[in-house]
Amino acid sequence: MECTVWNKVIIFLLFQVPDVALCSEQDTGGWGLDSSLADEGSCNIDIRDATTITHTQFLEEYAYTKPVILRGLTDNTKFRFLCSKPSLLREYRDKTVRLSTANTHSYRKVDVRFEEFVTSLLTPQSEDTLGSDTLYFFGDNNFTEWHSLFEKYNAPPYSLPHTSPAYSFGIAGPGTGVPFHWHGPGYSEVIYGRKRWLLYPPDQAPEFHPNHTTLHWISHSYPNLEKHNTPLECTIRPGEVLYFPDRWWHATLNLDTSVFISTFLG
Ligand SMILES: *[C@@H]1O[C@H](CO)[C@@H](O)[C@H](O)[C@H]1NC(C)=O
Ligand SMILES: *[C@@H]1O[C@H](CO)[C@@H](O)[C@H](O)[C@H]1NC(C)=O
Numbered sequence: 001m002e003c004t005v006w007n008k009v010i011i012f013l014l015f016q017v018p019d020v021a022l023c024s025e026q027d028t029g030g031w032g033l034d035s036s037l038a039d040e041g042s043c044n045i046d047i048r049d050a051t052t053i054t055h056t057q058f059l060e061e062y063a064y065t066k067p068v069i070l071r072g073l074t075d076n077t078k079f080r081f082l083c084s085k086p087s088l089l090r091e092y093r094d095k096t097v098r099l100s101t102a103n104t105h106s107y108r109k110v111d112v113r114f115e116e117f118v119t120s121l122l123t124p125q126s127e128d129t130l131g132s133d134t135l136y137f138f139g140d141n142n143f144t145e146w147h148s149l150f151e152k153y154n155a156p157p158y159s160l161p162h163t164s165p166a167y168s169f170g171i172a173g174p175g176t177g178v179p180f181h182w183h184g185p186g187y188s189e190v191i192y193g194r195k196r197w198l199l200y201p202p203d204q205a206p207e208f209h210p211n212h213t214t215l216h217w218i219s220h221s222y223p224n225l226e227k228h229n230t231p232l233e234c235t236i237r238p239g240e241v242l243y244f245p246d247r248w249w250h251a252t253l254n255l256d257t258s259v260f261i262s263t264f265l266g
Contacts (some may be wrong), residue, residue: 027190030085031257043234058158070241072123074154083191083239083259096098098140103131104210109168125175132211138170155263161192177214177253185246186264193258198231214253
């Protein structure tokens with residue numbers, strides 16, 4: 001959306017979002033962009049515009065076979081405004097959020113005030129930090145306290161038969177991410193920031209250290225891969241949704257401070 005004065009006025013009247021949350025810094029919602037992680041990698045995953053793919057085509061071509069990025073599938077303009085930094089701080093400042101360590105098995109959990117997480121833990125991560133020493137806010141959401149926000153989210157409409165959707169919401173600093181792991185199928189959407197994805201089919205397990213970060217894997221393991229062993233990958237931005245099929249290995253890297261939501265189809 002263009003950042004004209006009139007847009008600001010209209011958005012304010014519709015949603016009563018404070019002016020600072022609107023249209024600042026290329027609409028990063030006050031979360032900012034990071035320039036140090038410029039490497040978005042290549043993109044060898046199909047990108048389909050929502051207007052050119054039907055639910056049936058999605059089921060036939062991707063749901064059980066390979067990842068796809070769907071563009072323009074839903075309009076989450078309102079949800080995005082509610083996820084701006086000032087808006088979330090105003091609403092959730094004193095709430096407790098549960099953080100997990102960002103390693104493959106993410107076992108350690110830590111509870112902190114949301115404001116403390118945003119002001120002191122959302123910092124850029126260096127390559128040497130271990131995933132097991134990084135605290136990551138993703139999942140473990142209190143759906144009672146966050147209900148009024150999540151109900152504004154328009155989930156991707158293409159369902160899978162015999163599954164029901166469950167949300168995981170998160171916010172993470174530049175350089176953070178989750179190392180390789182797998183689970184059931186689902187969607188991941190970034191609301192603010194860019195997120196780089198790396199994926200492998202279920203029968204092609206990548207080599208990785210479970211406590212090292214994705215950032216470490218990209219700079220130390222990736223360059224040594226033989227061509228036939230390189231991942232499927234792409235960097236997604238707001239307005240794009242990545243679909244991952246059942247049991248596909250995947251790792252993520254947040255290039256900016258990212259606000260994101262996954263819809264797991266279990
Ligand atoms: C979720 O928030 C509600 C309301 O603040 C609280 O009563 C409940 O204990 C929380 N649930 C968990 C699992 O923390
Ligand atoms: C990963 O880190 C955990 C917690 O620090 C440790 O217990 C575990 O042994 C580490 N795993 C490996 C393979 O180094």
